Every structure is written in C-alpha cells, then in structure tokens.
Amino acid sequence: MFITFEGLDFCGKSTQVQLLEKYLLQRGKKVEIIREPGGTPISEKIRDILLDKKNSEMSIETELILFSGSRSQxxxxxxxxxxxxxxxxxxxxxxxSSIAYQSFGRKIPLNFVEELQKFVIKEAVPDITFFLDIPIDEVIKRKSKVKQIELDRIELSQIDFYERVRKGYLYLAEKEKRFRTISGLNSIPEIHAIIIEEIKKIESSRM
Ligand SMILES: Nc1ncnc2c1ncn2[C@@H]1O[C@H](COP(=O)(O)OP(=O)(O)OP(=O)(O)O)[C@@H](O)[C@H]1O
Ligand SMILES: [Mg+2]
Structure with a gap:
C-alpha cells in the first residue's frame, strides 16, 4: 500500500507519519518511510539545493524541475x-505537493505540472492521500513557535502564497478519489484514529 501525506507546512504531516509507522510496525508490517524531497542519495542532494537559503535566486522553473527530479529518482x-x-x-x-505549491502557489500552468507529475510517478499512484487541512492563521501560529532563523527558504514565503497552495489542495481533494481531507485542528490522537480507520477500510476491501 502506498500512502501519502499532504498539507501546508506545520499541518502535522510528520507527526502523523511517525504515529502511523509505529502502528504498522507493531502489527508486524514492513514499512518504508519517505521524506519529500529526498529519500535517495541523489534526491537528498537535490533537497539540500532546494532548501538552502543561499539559493534565493532560484527560478520557479528550476524549483519545479528539481522537485520532480528528486521524486523521479x-x-x-x-x-x-x-x-x-x-x-x-x-x-x-x-x-x-508540486501541484499545490508549484502550480497553484508559484503559478506554473496546471496542465504542465500535472503532465510532468504523471511522467515522474509512473505507476506509483498513491492508494490513499491524507490531506491535513489547517487554515493559514494556524500555519502562522505554529510557525511563530519556531525561531525565524530556523525557517527554510520556502517557509519564509508570504501568506497569499499559502492561501493559493491551500486552494490547490482543495482542488485536488475535490478531484481525486484517493484524497481524505482531515482537519488538522483536531487533536493528534484524533487524527491518528481517523487515519487508522481509513487504512483498515482499504485493507478489508482487498481481502
Ligand atoms: N493536531 C495537532 N494539533 C496541534 N499541534 C500539532 C498537531 N499536529 C502537529 N502539531 C504541532 O505542529 C508542529 C508541526 O508539526 P509537524 O512537524 O508534524 O508538521 P509538518 O506538516 O510535518 O510540518 P513541515 O511541513 O514543516 O514538515 C509541531 O510542533 C507539532 O507538534
Ligand atoms: Mg514535516
């Protein structure tokens, strides 16, 4: 089963990935956790370029291509x-994330980004995608708990950018059957419980 987590920065993706991993391992499953961008030696090098604050002159085209290259690998x-x-x-x-951030956020034509992603992911279409939805003021609230200095290049972008990215996710949630939208304002255990239920549903439908 291929499971992806999506949502704005600080929506709680990594928190839920860790909890789900623990749950699956306890049930004796084999689990591979992937961090995007990254996850292979080449992809991790691309990640470093993408997140390096010194690369502030990076064009939006370069950004899309680097994310896609990392993912392809x-x-x-x-x-x-x-x-x-x-x-x-x-x-x-x-x-x-490329559709939400590079197309809706950075305004690269949607058709092009969607075609590029199809080319990159091939048969690796997620079985289920958990979209943890939080409003922008919650992003700002959670972000302000972290020192400004620790925010990476992408996280330093503006509020209207996040509004567009969120619209991108809402577009995908409407379009893609595999999307499950969960309010990221629920508590951490509540979100985890919803995720487990959804995974169980898929498992039982396959038996
Ligand atoms: N449901 C929740 N309610 C309140 N706070 C939460 C919740 N889930 C996570 N948090 C807190 O929000 C912060 C961001 O969580 P986390 O790192 O899991 O988000 P993320 O989506 O992985 O962020 P990023 O995109 O920056 O990697 C952490 O301080 C975490 O403890
Ligand atoms: Mg994270």
Whole structure:
C-alpha cells in the first residue's frame, strides 16, 4: 500500500507519519518511510539545493524541475521496488505537493505540472492521500513557535502564497478519489484514529 501525506507546512504531516509507522510496525508490517524531497542519495542532494537559503535566486522553473527530479529518482529507486515487495510505503509529501505549491502557489500552468507529475510517478499512484487541512492563521501560529532563523527558504514565503497552495489542495481533494481531507485542528490522537480507520477500510476491501 502506498500512502501519502499532504498539507501546508506545520499541518502535522510528520507527526502523523511517525504515529502511523509505529502502528504498522507493531502489527508486524514492513514499512518504508519517505521524506519529500529526498529519500535517495541523489534526491537528498537535490533537497539540500532546494532548501538552502543561499539559493534565493532560484527560478520557479528550476524549483519545479528539481522537485520532480528528486521524486523521479525516488520512484524508480525506492517506491516501486518496495511496493513490489508488499511493503507499506509512506511518503511525507509527494506529487500533489508540486501541484499545490508549484502550480497553484508559484503559478506554473496546471496542465504542465500535472503532465510532468504523471511522467515522474509512473505507476506509483498513491492508494490513499491524507490531506491535513489547517487554515493559514494556524500555519502562522505554529510557525511563530519556531525561531525565524530556523525557517527554510520556502517557509519564509508570504501568506497569499499559502492561501493559493491551500486552494490547490482543495482542488485536488475535490478531484481525486484517493484524497481524505482531515482537519488538522483536531487533536493528534484524533487524527491518528481517523487515519487508522481509513487504512483498515482499504485493507478489508482487498481481502
Ligand atoms: N493536531 C495537532 N494539533 C496541534 N499541534 C500539532 C498537531 N499536529 C502537529 N502539531 C504541532 O505542529 C508542529 C508541526 O508539526 P509537524 O512537524 O508534524 O508538521 P509538518 O506538516 O510535518 O510540518 P513541515 O511541513 O514543516 O514538515 C509541531 O510542533 C507539532 O507538534
Ligand atoms: Mg514535516
């Protein structure tokens, strides 16, 4: 099963990925956790370029291509081989992030970004995508708990950018059957419980 987590910065993706991993491991499942961008030696190098504050002159085209390159390597080197071995693959962000951030956020034409993502992910279409939805003021609230100095290049962007990104996710939630929208304002255990229920539903539908 291929599970992805999406949503704005600080919506709680990594928190839920960790809880789900623990749950699946306790049930004796094999689990592969993926961090986007990253997850292979080449992809991690691309991640460093993308998140380096010194790269503030990076064009939006370069940004999209680097994210896609990192992802392409991850798909062929890690995700597809793991799925073949019946491993649970959990990705903290995946191709939907490019649609939300690079297309809706950075305004690169949607058609192009969608086609590029199809080319990049091949058969690695997620079985289920958890979209943890939080309003922008919650992003700001959670972000302000972290020192400004620790925010990476992308996180320093503006509020209207986040508004557009959120609209991108809402567009995907409407369009994609695999999307499950969960309010990220619920408590951490409440969100975890909803996620487990959804995973169980898929498992039982496959028996
Ligand atoms: N449901 C929740 N309610 C309140 N706070 C939460 C919730 N889930 C996570 N948090 C807190 O919000 C912050 C961000 O959580 P987390 O790192 O899991 O988000 P993220 O989506 O992975 O963020 P990023 O996109 O920056 O990686 C953390 O301080 C975390 O403890
Ligand atoms: Mg995270």
């Amino acid at each position: 991850l798909v062929s080197q890690v995700i597809l081989p793991a799925l073949k071995e019946n491993v649970f693959v959990i990705s903290d962000r995946f191709h939907d």
